[in-house]
Amino acid sequence: DAGVIQSPRHEVTEMGQEVTLRCKPISGHDYLFWYRQTMMRGLELLIYFNNNVPIDDSGMPEDRFSAKMPNASFSTLKIQPSEPRDSAVYFCASSSQWTSGGLVKNIQYFGAGTRLSVL
Amino acid sequence: GEDVEQSLFLSVREGDSSVINCTYTDSSSTYLYWYKQEPGAGLQLLTYIFSNMDMKQDQRLTVLLNKKDKHLSLRIADTQTGDSAIYFCAESPDNFNKFYFGSGTKLNVKP
Numbered sequence: 180d181a182g183v184i185q186s187p188r189h190e191v192t193e194m195g196q197e198v199t200l201r202c203k204p205i206s207g208h209d210y211l212f213w214y215r216q217t218m219m220r221g222l223e224l225l226i227y228f229n230n231n232v233p234i235d236d237s238g239m240p241e242d243r244f245s246a247k248m249p250n251a252s253f254s255t256l257k258i259q260p261s262e263p264r265d266s267a268v269y270f271c272a273s274s275s276q277w278t279s280g281g282l283v284k285n286i287q288y289f290g291a292g293t294r295l296s297v298l
Numbered sequence: 299g300e301d302v303e304q305s306l307f308l309s310v311r312e313g314d315s316s317v318i319n320c321t322y323t324d325s326s327s328t329y330l331y332w333y334k335q336e337p338g339a340g341l342q343l344l345t346y347i348f349s350n351m352d353m354k355q356d357q358r359l360t361v362l363l364n365k366k367d368k369h370l371s372l373r374i375a376d377t378q379t380g381d382s383a384i385y386f387c388a389e390s391p392d393n394f395n396k397f398y399f400g401s402g403t404k405l406n407v408k409p
Contacts, residue, residue: 183340210395221401222341222386235396270340274395282348285329285390287397289340 183290185271191296197259200293203252204273205272212272213246213256222270228254261297267293304387304400311408314341316374320387323368330363331388332372335402341386344372374405382407 184203190283192198204211212227226236231248248254257291258265271288301323310316322330328349335340347354347361348372355403360373374381384402391398 222399226394227395229395272341276395283328283342285395286331286343286346288343289333291338291340 183271183273183288185269185290185293187293188291189294189296192261192287194262195260196297197257198261198265198295198297199254200269200271200295201214202256202271202290204254204271205275205288206252207276208273208288209251210274210276210285210287211248212274213254214270214272215267216270216292217267225256227274242249258295261295263297266295266297287296302387302389302398302400303371304385304403306401307404307406310377312377312379314364314377316372316377316381316405316407318372318374318387318405319339320370320372320400320406321368322387322389322398324389324391324398325365325368326391328383329390330336330361331372331386331390331397332361332370333357333399335384337383341377343392377405377407379407381400381405 186201209230212224214220216223225238226246228248246256270289270292272289274287278284303321309313331344331346332344333342345356347363358375362371384404386402388397397407
């Protein structure tokens with residue numbers, strides 16, 4: 180499997196522009212997560228989906244941020260309008276639960292991230 | 299809410315052992331994880347331990363779990379310069395789905 184694929188790897192935009200980040204999860208995974216990483220705040224969970232349905236969006240900073248998952252193989256994170264303080268690395272991760280030896284297991288696999296710079 | 303704490307930096311010499319520590323707050327955490335992040339890359343799973351285990355060994359990696367003190371450690375034997383990275387501890391409470399990550403420990407390995 181190719182792993183979690185994110186695009187673009189780097190995005191430079193001007194304040195006020197719309198930014199769309201894309202993610203293709205690992206095939207067969209039914210959970211998808213969006214994280215943001217900054218020096219100041221570390222790794223923050225923004226939102227996660229289960230079977231394409233948003234389950235918890237309590238980490239989404241404000242209404243400028245929105246995320247969709249139209250099907251099992253694609254998700255987007257959109258920022259409109261973007262601001263300089265949105266500059267960060269955005270990661271997508273996917274996971275699936277399985278049972279082994281009577282134990283439920285769950286591992287998250289991360290994409291390489293999108294480095295966003297808002298000027 | 300859940301709180302995962304790690305020291306920010308660790309510096310060791312090549313060939314020495316590294317020990318990265320982590321404390322967590324949720325006693326119901328079922329799994330605890332160690333992830334590695336190299337510069338410009340995403341987080342890569344190194345190893346994980348189930349909460350009913352005290353220790354797990356995988357080649358140069360040893361994970362120790364003290365559930366009473368809610369303390370997790372990662373020991374890297376014979377540390378190499380290629381081990382230089384940020385190491386994240388994470389816990390997964392009962393719902394299994396949300397992971398709570400620490401701030402990461404930056405390991406610097408000096409030749």
